Amino acid sequence: MELPNTLSQDGESRGGVLAHLERLETQVSRSRKKLEEPQSAQAVESALGTRIHELRRLRDKLRAEVKHQARVKASTTNVEPDQTLEITEQEILKRKRENVKAILQAYRFTGISGKLTSRGVCVCISTAFEGNLLDSYFVDLVMQKPLQIHHHSIPVFIPLEEISAKYLQTNIQHFLFTLCEYLNAYSGRKYQADRLQSDFAAFLARPLQRNSLCNLLSFTYKAEPEGQSFPFCARLLYKDLTTTLPTDVTVTYQGTDALSTTREEQRAAHENLLFTKPLHQVFTSFARKGDKLDMSLVS
Amino acid sequence: MDETVSEFFRRTILKIPMTEMMTILKTWNFLSENQLQTVNFRQRKESLVQDLVLLCEENRASLNDAALLDIIYTQFHRHQKVWDVFQMSKGPGEDIDLFDMEQFKSSFKKILKRALKNVTVSFRDAEENAVWIRIAWGTQYRKPNQYKPAYVVYYSQTPYAFTSSSQLKSNLPLLGQALTIASKHHQIVKMDLRSRYLDSLKAIVFKQYNQTFETHNSTTPLQERSLGLDINMDSRIIHENKTEKERVQRVTQEIFGDYPQPRLEFAQYKLETKFKSDLNGGILTEREEPLRCLVKFSSPHLLEALKSLAPAGIADAPLSPLLTCIPNKGMNYFKIRDK
Numbered sequence: 001m002e003l004p005n006t007l008s009q010d011g012e013s014r015g016g017v018l019a020h021l022e023r024l025e026t027q028v029s030r031s032r033k034k035l036e037e038p039q040s041a042q043a044v045e046s047a048l049g050t051r052i053h054e055l056r057r058l059r060d061k062l063r064a065e066v067k068h069q070a071r072v073k074a075s076t077t078n079v080e081p082d083q084t085l086e087i088t089e090q091e092i093l094k095r096k097r098e099n100v101k102a103i104l105q106a107y108r109f110t111g112i113s114g115k116l117t118s119r120g121v122c123v124c125i126s127t128a129f130e131g132n133l134l135d136s137y138f139v140d141l142v143m144q145k146p147l148q149i150h151h152h153s154i155p156v157f158i159p160l161e162e163i164s165a166k167y168l169q170t171n172i173q174h175f176l177f178t179l180c181e182y183l184n185a186y187s188g189r190k191y192q193a194d195r196l197q198s199d200f201a202a203f204l205a206r207p208l209q210r211n212s213l214c215n216l217l218s219f220t221y222k223a224e225p226e227g228q229s230f231p232f233c234a235r236l237l238y239k240d241l242t243t244t245l246p247t248d249v250t251v252t253y254q255g256t257d258a259l260s261t262t263r264e265e266q267r268a269a270h271e272n273l274l275f276t277k278p279l280h281q282v283f284t285s286f287a288r289k290g291d292k293l294d295m296s297l298v299s
Numbered sequence: 300m301d302e303t304v305s306e307f308f309r310r311t312i313l314k315i316p317m318t319e320m321m322t323i324l325k326t327w328n329f330l331s332e333n334q335l336q337t338v339n340f341r342q343r344k345e346s347l348v349q350d351l352v353l354l355c356e357e358n359r360a361s362l363n364d365a366a367l368l369d370i371i372y373t374q375f376h377r378h379q380k381v382w383d384v385f386q387m388s389k390g391p392g393e394d395i396d397l398f399d400m401e402q403f404k405s406s407f408k409k410i411l412k413r414a415l416k417n418v419t420v421s422f423r424d425a426e427e428n429a430v431w432i433r434i435a436w437g438t439q440y441r442k443p444n445q446y447k448p449a450y451v452v453y454y455s456q457t458p459y460a461f462t463s464s465s466q467l468k469s470n471l472p473l474l475g476q477a478l479t480i481a482s483k484h485h486q487i488v489k490m491d492l493r494s495r496y497l498d499s500l501k502a503i504v505f506k507q508y509n510q511t512f513e514t515h516n517s518t519t520p521l522q523e524r525s526l527g528l529d530i531n532m533d534s535r536i537i538h539e540n541k542t543e544k545e546r547v548q549r550v551t552q553e554i555f556g557d558y559p560q561p562r563l564e565f566a567q568y569k570l571e572t573k574f575k576s577d578l579n580g581g582i583l584t585e586r587e588e589p590l591r592c593l594v595k596f597s598s599p600h601l602l603e604a605l606k607s608l609a610p611a612g613i614a615d616a617p618l619s620p621l622l623t624c625i626p627n628k629g630m631n632y633f634k635i636r637d638k
Contacts, residue, residue, distance in 0.1 A: 212428035
C-alpha cells in the first residue's frame with residue numbers, strides 16, 4: 001500500500017506512524033469479522049455462558065442451604081447464636097494444645113528429654129543435685145546407619161568420645177544413661193565447689209583450688225567462724241567420675257600449736273564428714289555448730 | 300628496685316592506654332586504693348607512669364609482679380598476638396586425670412628451669428579452670444628478655460593449649476615438652492590452626508560454636524524464621540529467581556548453621572597438584588610435575604564472608620568443602636596434593 005509522503009518537520013515520521021496505526025485498525029476489524037463467522041466459536045461461547053449460569057445457580061443454592069442450616073441450629077439451641085459455640089470449641093482445642101506443649105516442656109524435669117528434628121533427635125540431659133535443677137546439656141543425633149552426633153554442648157573434659165565409642169552404635173540407651181551419670185556427677189561436684197566458694201569464703205584462707213572436672217579440690221580452712229587461724233588443710237579426690245562424694249580425703253593439721261588430742265579428734269572427724277556428706281553441707285554444719293562439732297552428724 | 304625491673308615496669312605501664320589504666324591497675328590489685336588515690340590521673344602520661352613506678356618501688360615490687368601486670372595487659376589485648384593451637388594426646392587406657400593446678404605449675408616451671416637456667420615463668424589463673432603462663436626466654440649466658448615473652452593458655456583436663464607465636468622458634472620444642480609432661484600427656488602436635496582471636500580458636504577446638512539446639516522450650520520455631528527474603532516487603536515487588544534464591548539460602552543454612560561463626564582472619568591453601576584446565580593444550584597442562592602455588596583468603600571475619608558468598612551471588616551453593624570444613628576440621632592451613 002502506497003503511503004502519501006507528507007514532508008513536514010516531524011511530519012514524515014508522524015505520517016508513517018499514523019498510516020501504520022490505520023493499517024493495524026483495518027487489520028483488527030477484518031479479523032474481528034472473521035471470528036464472528038464460524039459456527040464452532042459461537043457454539044463454544046454459548047456453552048461457556050450456560051456453564052457460568054449453572055455454576056451461579058449452584059452457588060446460590062449452597063449459600064441458601066448454609067444460611068438455612070445456621071438458622072435451624074440457632075433455633076434449636078436456645079442460648080446465644082452459634083458464634084460462641086464455635087469459639088468455645090476453638091478454646092478447648094487451644095487449651096489442649098497448650099497442655100500438651102507444657103507436658104513436653106516439663107519432660108526435661110525427668111532428666112532426659114528429646115525433640116525430633118529434621119535429621120534425627122536432639123536429646124536434652126538436664127542435671128540436678130539435691131533437688132536443684134542445674135545446667136542442661138544437649139546431644140544432637142543424626143539418624144543414619146552409623147548413628148552420628150551432629151553437634152553437642154557436652155564440655156570437652158567429659159569423655160564423650162570414649163562413651164560413644166563403647167555404646168553409641170550398640171546400645172543407645174546405655175550411651176544416654178552413662179552420659180547422664182557423668183554429667184549429673186560433674187554438675188553435682190561443680191555445685192558443691194561453687195557453694196563452698198561463694199557461701200563459705202570466710203572459712204577459707206584463700207580461693208578454693210579446683211580443676212575442670214571438679215574432681216580434685218584443695219583448700220585450707222577453719223571450722224570455727226570466729227577463729228583467727230586456718231588450721232586445717234583438706235584434699236579431696238573424686239576418682240570415680242560418676243559420683244558426687246570423694247573417694248579419697250586427706251585432712252592435715254596446719255596449726256602452729258602442737259597437735260593436741262582435741263585437734264586430732266577434730267581432724268579425724270572432719271575427714272570422716274567430708275567422706276560421707278556433700279562438701280557444702282559439711283561447712284553448713286560448721287557454721288551452725290560454731291566451735292562445737294556435732295558428733296551426731298558423724299554416722 | 301633493680302634498674303632493669305624498674306624499666307620493665309615503666310615500659311609495661313606505658314603500653315596501657317589511658318582509658319584502661321584504672322581498670323588494669325585495679326585488676327592487678329598490687330597498688331592499694333589509697334595509693335591509687337594519691338596519683339593524679341589527669342597529668343601527662345609520662346609523668347603519670349613515673350608516679351606509678353615510684354609507688355611500685357615503695358611497695359617493693361618484684362619482677363614477678365611486673366610479669367603479672369604484663370599478663371593482665373595481654374589478657375586485655377589478646378587480639379594483638381597471633382595464637383597457635385597445640386593438641387596433646389595420652390596413651391590408651393590412662394587413669395582418671397586428677398589434675399592438680401599447683402602440681403602442674405611447679406612441674407612446668409621445674410622442667411623449664413632445669414633446661415634453661417635463665418628463664419622467667421609466671422602464672423595467672425583465669426576463669427575457673429584455665430591458666431595463663433608467661434615465659435621470658437634467656438640463654439645460657441644472657442638474662443631473660445622480658446620484652447619478647449611467650450604466652451600459653453591452658454584449660455585443665457583438656458588436650459589443647461594455645462600459644463602466642465611471638466617467641467623464638469628454637470624454644471618451641473622445650474615449651475611443648477614442659478606442657479606435655481606437666482599435664483601428664485604423652486605427645487604434642489601443632490595443629491594447622493592459627494588466628495588472633497583466642498576465643499574463636501577455643502570455640503573451634505572445644506566445639507562450642509554451634510550451640511543452637513531444638514527444644515520444646517524454644518519460642519521461635521525454626522521453620523518460621525525468615526529465609527533472608529524479606530516477607531514484609533512491598534507486594535508489588537516480585538523476586539526474580541525466587542526458588543533459586545530459596546535453595547541457596549537453605550543450602551547455606553544447612554552448611555553454616557544459624558549460629559555466629561567463629562572469627563578467623565585467613566585460610567591458606569598450599570597446592571601441589573597438576574594443573575587442570577578445561578582448554579585443551581597450553582603450556583601448563585603439559586607439565587608432568589605438580590604446580591606449586593599458594594592461595595590465601597583474607598578477611599576481617601573469614602567464615603562470615605564465606606557464608607555470605609552464595610547468597611550474594613558471588614559463588615555457587617554449595618561452596619567447596621575445602622572452604623566449609625574449616626571449623627569442623629579445626630584447620631585453616633591446608634596442603635593439597637593429588638591423590
